[in-house]
Amino acid sequence: MNARKLAFKTLYDIERNKNYSNISINKNFKNVEISDQEKGLATELIYGIIENKIYLNYIIDKLSKIKSKKMSTYVKITLWLGIYQILFLDSIKDHAAVNESVTLIKKYDKKSSGFVNAILRNVLRNKENIMNIEKEDIVEYLSIKYSYSKWIIDKWINDFGKEFTEDLLEANSDRPNIYIRVNTLKITRDELIEKLKKQGISCSKVNGIDEAIMVQNLKNIESNKLFKEGYFTIQDISSMLVGKVANPKENSNVLDICSAPGGKTTHLATLMNNTGKVIARDVFEHKLKLINNSVNRLGLKNVKVENFDALKIDNDSLDKFDYVIADVPCSGMGIIKRKPEIKYKKEDELKDLPKIQKQILENASKYVKIGGTLIYSTCTIHDEENIDVVKSFLNENNNFELVIIDGINIDLENQDKGYIKIYPNIHGMDGFFIAKLKRVR
Numbered sequence: 206m207n208a209r210k211l212a213f214k215t216l217y218d219i220e221r222n223k224n225y226s227n228i229s230i231n232k233n234f235k236n237v238e239i240s241d242q243e244k245g246l247a248t249e250l251i252y253g254i255i256e257n258k259i260y261l262n263y264i265i266d267k268l269s270k271i272k273s274k275k276m277s278t279y280v281k282i283t284l285w286l287g288i289y290q291i292l293f294l295d296s297i298k299d300h301a302a303v304n305e306s307v308t309l310i311k312k313y314d315k316k317s318s319g320f321v322n323a324i325l326r327n328v329l330r331n332k333e334n335i336m337n338i339e340k341e342d343i344v345e346y347l348s349i350k351y352s353y354s355k356w357i358i359d360k361w362i363n364d365f366g367k368e369f370t371e372d373l374l375e376a377n378s379d380r381p382n383i384y385i386r387v388n389t390l391k392i393t394r395d396e397l398i399e400k401l402k403k404q405g406i407s408c409s410k411v412n413g414i415d416e417a418i419m420v421q422n423l424k425n426i427e428s429n430k431l432f433k434e435g436y437f438t439i440q441d442i443s444s445m446l447v448g449k450v451a452n453p454k455e456n457s458n459v460l461d462i463c464s465a466p467g468g469k470t471t472h473l474a475t476l477m478n479n480t481g482k483v484i485a486r487d488v489f490e491h492k493l494k495l496i497n498n499s500v501n502r503l504g505l506k507n508v509k510v511e512n513f514d515a516l517k518i519d520n521d522s523l524d525k526f527d528y529v530i531a532d533v534p535c536s537g538m539g540i541i542k543r544k545p546e547i548k549y550k551k552e553d554e555l556k557d558l559p560k561i562q563k564q565i566l567e568n569a570s571k572y573v574k575i576g577g578t579l580i581y582s583t584c585t586i587h588d589e590e591n592i593d594v595v596k597s598f599l600n601e602n603n604n605f606e607l608v609i610i611d612g613i614n615i616d617l618e619n620q621d622k623g624y625i626k627i628y629p630n631i632h633g634m635d636g637f638f639i640a641k642l643k644r645v646r
Contacts, residue, residue, distance in 0.1 A: 208246035256545045259352035279313040287325045356552045376630035381542045385437040435503045440468040443637035448472035456481040457527040462515040465492030467499040486513040531569040533562045535583035539636020579642040591638035
């Protein structure tokens with residue numbers, strides 16, 4: 206199997222089964238005998254195409270009488286692969302991109318090989334001007350240029366303004382940095398950096414978060430000896446901030462009601478130095494298995510994993526916890542750079558989210574002791590899923606109040622009010638929202 210075949214197979218899986226790219230890549234790359242270089246090219250093709258689908262379809266529609274939406278999945282993916290290589294990858298020779306694409310379509314839809322060849326040759330002939338976007342409407346123009354559903358662009362311009370939106374779209378086009386969190390129960394950050402450097406991995410400290418390291422050229426993470434021995438775990442710095450904002454004391458009783466995949470749970474347990482207890486809940490067995498794997502690998506003894514639906518009430522947990530974390534399901538609009546499929550979500554997919562988020566927050570609040578802390582967080586940048594949910598909750602629950610977030614300097618405009626808004630284009634990290642509430646009676 207070569208890179209293009211692997212990319213084709215993965216993209217087909219994503220298109221037909223509506224899988225997230227990271228899940229599909231993990232599944233399709235597993236046990237494939239292929240060099241790291243070919244894996245790297247396949248990954249570049251997959252993410253590059255997903256990030257540019259609307260733009261690639263716009264180019265296809267310029268050149269083809271048969272429009273992209275009427276093409277078979279096989280033909281469309283083959284054209285995406287060919288056009289992406291021709292227009293975006295200088296390292297690939299044009300004739301190789303065309304020939305490999307024609308060879309590929311012959312395997313799945315032989316009668317379309319002439320059509321694919323003709324379109325790609327047309328791309329080559331028009332390479333100088335084919336990438337121009339001939340649209341005057343700003344929403345349509347940005348939707349094509351950055352490949353987003355139009356409603357998202359429209360919403361962001363209304364919410365944030367045109368200049369902020371363009372900055373945000375540009376920031377979301379950057380490849381995401383990889384961050385790891387040091388398992389301070391086993392090793393210091395300086396010691397881990399030394400060990401990683403001996404493996405030839407470039408790494409640097411992250412200011413403001415003592416456990417965080419930014420890494421480059423760290424490949425095959427799950428087979429890395431230091432990872433397997435539990436010296437570190439993968440977690441973005443925005444996600445690490447949830448633990449920092451909660452700042453749990455040793456021997457505390459903590460409940461994480463939407464815990465999977467377990468990054469925040471294991472961080473909280475580590476911050477408590479393996480003391481006290483962290484109850485980690487989720488509703489899916491395969492996700493609970495992921496949490497358990499992380500807990501065991503990191504050597505944590507203070508975590509208990511439970512299957513429980515956050516939308517239901519657990520009467521046995523009422524008023525029992527010093528800290529409750531509600532990292533609720535959300536639209537994911539802050540992590541588009543890691544999950545580019547989010548750009549193509551339909552607006553109605555999100556309409557019920559605030560109601561669900563509010564219900565989970567309501568339920569979570571019932572488990573907090575008087576004087577205890579309630580954290581509400583999402584990985585989105587939409588106010589209606591963030592501060593609006595918190596304000597609505599506070600209007601109906603006068604036994605809670607927002608409290609100052611100290612110890613971090615991220616969103617100086619809001620953290621004195623008890624919450625932080627994180628934007629990729631301002632803060633250089635995943636978009637996130639974190640609110641800190643205290644039960645006062």
